[in-house]
Amino acid sequence: MVSVIATSLDWGGLIVFAITGALVASRKQMDIVGFSLLAAATGIGGGTFRDLALGLTPVFWVRQPAYLLVCVGVALAVFFTAHIPQSRYRILLWLDAIGMAVFAVTGAQIALAAGVSPTIAIAMGVATATFGGVIRDVLGGESPVILSHEIYVTAALLGACVYVFLISAGVAEAPAAIVGFGAAFLLRAAAMRYGWSLPRYRPRPGRAFDLSSKDRHRGGPG
Amino acid sequence: MVSVIATSLDWGGLIVFAITGALVASRKQMDIVGFSLLAAATGIGGGTFRDLALGLTPVFWVRQPAYLLVCVGVALAVFFTAHIPQSRYRILLWLDAIGMAVFAVTGAQIALAAGVSPTIAIAMGVATATFGGVIRDVLGGESPVILSHEIYVTAALLGACVYVFLISAGVAEAPAAIVGFGAAFLLRAAAMRYGWSLPRYRPRPGRAFDLSSKDRHRGGPG
Amino acid sequence: MVSVIATSLDWGGLIVFAITGALVASRKQMDIVGFSLLAAATGIGGGTFRDLALGLTPVFWVRQPAYLLVCVGVALAVFFTAHIPQSRYRILLWLDAIGMAVFAVTGAQIALAAGVSPTIAIAMGVATATFGGVIRDVLGGESPVILSHEIYVTAALLGACVYVFLISAGVAEAPAAIVGFGAAFLLRAAAMRYGWSLPRYRPRPGRAFDLSSKDRHRGGPG
Numbered sequence: 146m147v148s149v150i151a152t153s154l155d156w157g158g159l160i161v162f163a164i165t166g167a168l169v170a171s172r173k174q175m176d177i178v179g180f181s182l183l184a185a186a187t188g189i190g191g192g193t194f195r196d197l198a199l200g201l202t203p204v205f206w207v208r209q210p211a212y213l214l215v216c217v218g219v220a221l222a223v224f225f226t227a228h229i230p231q232s233r234y235r236i237l238l239w240l241d242a243i244g245m246a247v248f249a250v251t252g253a254q255i256a257l258a259a260g261v262s263p264t265i266a267i268a269m270g271v272a273t274a275t276f277g278g279v280i281r282d283v284l285g286g287e288s289p290v291i292l293s294h295e296i297y298v299t300a301a302l303l304g305a306c307v308y309v310f311l312i313s314a315g316v317a318e319a320p321a322a323i324v325g326f327g328a329a330f331l332l333r334a335a336a337m338r339y340g341w342s343l344p345r346y347r348p349r350p351g352r353a354f355d356l357s358s359k360d361r362h363r364g365g366p367g
Numbered sequence: 368m369v370s371v372i373a374t375s376l377d378w379g380g381l382i383v384f385a386i387t388g389a390l391v392a393s394r395k396q397m398d399i400v401g402f403s404l405l406a407a408a409t410g411i412g413g414g415t416f417r418d419l420a421l422g423l424t425p426v427f428w429v430r431q432p433a434y435l436l437v438c439v440g441v442a443l444a445v446f447f448t449a450h451i452p453q454s455r456y457r458i459l460l461w462l463d464a465i466g467m468a469v470f471a472v473t474g475a476q477i478a479l480a481a482g483v484s485p486t487i488a489i490a491m492g493v494a495t496a497t498f499g500g501v502i503r504d505v506l507g508g509e510s511p512v513i514l515s516h517e518i519y520v521t522a523a524l525l526g527a528c529v530y531v532f533l534i535s536a537g538v539a540e541a542p543a544a545i546v547g548f549g550a551a552f553l554l555r556a557a558a559m560r561y562g563w564s565l566p567r568y569r570p571r572p573g574r575a576f577d578l579s580s581k582d583r584h585r586g587g588p589g
Numbered sequence: 590m591v592s593v594i595a596t597s598l599d600w601g602g603l604i605v606f607a608i609t610g611a612l613v614a615s616r617k618q619m620d621i622v623g624f625s626l627l628a629a630a631t632g633i634g635g636g637t638f639r640d641l642a643l644g645l646t647p648v649f650w651v652r653q654p655a656y657l658l659v660c661v662g663v664a665l666a667v668f669f670t671a672h673i674p675q676s677r678y679r680i681l682l683w684l685d686a687i688g689m690a691v692f693a694v695t696g697a698q699i700a701l702a703a704g705v706s707p708t709i710a711i712a713m714g715v716a717t718a719t720f721g722g723v724i725r726d727v728l729g730g731e732s733p734v735i736l737s738h739e740i741y742v743t744a745a746l747l748g749a750c751v752y753v754f755l756i757s758a759g760v761a762e763a764p765a766a767i768v769g770f771g772a773a774f775l776l777r778a779a780a781m782r783y784g785w786s787l788p789r790y791r792p793r794p795g796r797a798f799d800l801s802s803k804d805r806h807r808g809g810p811g
Binding site for chain 1: 419420421422424481483484486487490513514520521524564565566567568569
């Protein structure tokens with residue numbers, strides 16, 4: 146039962162992230178190989194970083210090539226069917242929210258299984274949830290969703306914290322995963338719907354200054 | 368005999384990729400250290416990713432520092448001799464095609480030797496062939512050759528597939544490597560010469576929409 | 590005694606690099622989570638690459654979560670106190686110079702302890718010293734300090750070379766580390782102060798040409 150839920154979440158996250166990669170490729174009018182590359186980079190990028198940092202090598206998709214093949218399959222499906230106009234960018238953001246929430250939980254899960262401390266498990270949840278999207282946006286020339294003004298990384302952090310806390314408190318795997326996923330997804334969804342953001346660092350008067358290279362040579366305070 | 372060919376290909380690919388890195392540095396008028404950095408990142412970047420993902424650590428250039436030293440030597444040579452004007456960008460593209468074709472084969476070769484499945488060996492061939500150039504273009508501020516409209520990644524994919532298929536079919540190492548290299552190089556060369564590209568995803572009417580941040584807040588379909 | 594100095598340098602380098610990451614976040618008016626991400630990426634990015642390439646996994650901050658927590662603490666401190674106007678970019682450059690000089694030495698130190706050759710130890714010093722800053726500048730959308738016209742990577746190279754040479758010559762750990770740090774920091778400081786740079790590759794007449802995509806199709810010399 147537990148492993149069914151964990152496995153479903155895992156594949157579900159991979160698939161929605163792969164779709165977002167393919168959607169970015171469609172926005173850039175790439176060819177089918179470009180679709181596959183972006184789908185794979187988005188779907189497996191976060192988990193690759195997690196596995197490398199934890200020393201779980203060969204990384205998961207080398208051990209189970211099915212992950213890579215599913216990404217390519219998703220890319221093919223999107224390439225031949227992604228004709229739904231206009232709303233595509235909003236679909237991308239919502240799928241990205243699902244993938245982020247899933248990977249925040251499964252990233253922490255795999256890290257805990259590797260025997261790391263709760264702090265690191267949370268960090269791995271955040272990294273797994275966010276790195277795939279960063280790679281997608283950098284390769285596709287998009288403004289990184291991770292830097293969007295609405296809450297994003299914070300939602301991944303919340304999901305990973307909730308999951309790790311529940312596991313530490315003795316809650317079973319399945320409910321912990323579902324509650325963690327729900328916390329991350331709902332926070333991100335609310336942030337997108339209502340434009341929520343954390344308080345930002347505010348510039349003070351007199352702070353603005355020129356960043357041209359001659360600034361670097363100034364002797365005195367600018 | 369086999370290992371002579373494999374070793375020659377390996378060093379040849381490293382050297383031509385290092386040259387392309389140094390040529391990008393020359394276009395950016397970097398200093399000698401910048402030349403060395405770009406030459407090394409291009410020459411060893413793809414193989415570093417391959418070794419990390421496969422768990423072959425320490426990575427190859429840590430085990431054999433000569434790889435790094437050759438990149439630095441190439442950088443020095445280009446720094447003091449790269450005066451051939453005008454045609455430099457075309458030279459860069461042709462050398463890049465050779466390096467790509469070589470690394471598509473040797474990347475797959477090393478992955479197979481590490482015991483992975485054919486699917487992963489092909490993926491490693493593609494990754495080894497393309498990542499060095501991506502790093503070069505990102506560091507040098509160039510438009511990534513991987514996203515060029517002419518066939519590029521597809522050529523690496525073809526070379527890796529041909530090599531892995533021939534090895535699986537019992538063909539000896541040397542002919543398999545040479546045929547794989549030839550397939551990748553000739554496809555890329557034809558694509559550059561005749562402007563070949565795969566069919567691209569085509570936008571449909573009504574698909575265009577504004578990507579400014581206010582789009583992210585819209586409630587209804589844009 | 591030795592380990593006190595090594596540990597102090599190590600934490601000192603982490604803290605100043607984390608501060609520079611948080612300062613870039615303040616320039617971009619990020620929220621507290623953005624501050625933490627940039628501080629952590631800058632503080633631990635170089636060492637993460639070093640550990641991965643050397644096969645020292647799990648990487649250092651997975652083994653010792655305190656590194657990550659200190660970066661987050663630094664981010665919080667900067668978020669609530671970084672009101673000193675105007676001179677912030679110059680502070681950033683000077684702190685960056687300290688962090689670079691520290692990590693050039695500690696990167697080489699850890700590599701030597703892992704049993705690699707002097708060449709690789711020097712390369713690891715340079716990589717550890719420069720990669721964190723590259724990640725910071727890429728994530729923060731700044732022009733990479735590594736590509737600044739004043740000497741930068743060369744200073745890291747000098748520090749790592751001096752340290753490795755002194756250790757090879759039988760000098761004790763502590764003085765070797767201090768002299769290596771001093772060499773890297775003073776060279777970078779002088780370069781910033783007086784605008785020093787290495788001779789750069791100079792374009793020759795007739796070298797300039799158009800880089801638009803149609804260039805890629807030209808048959809003859811441009």
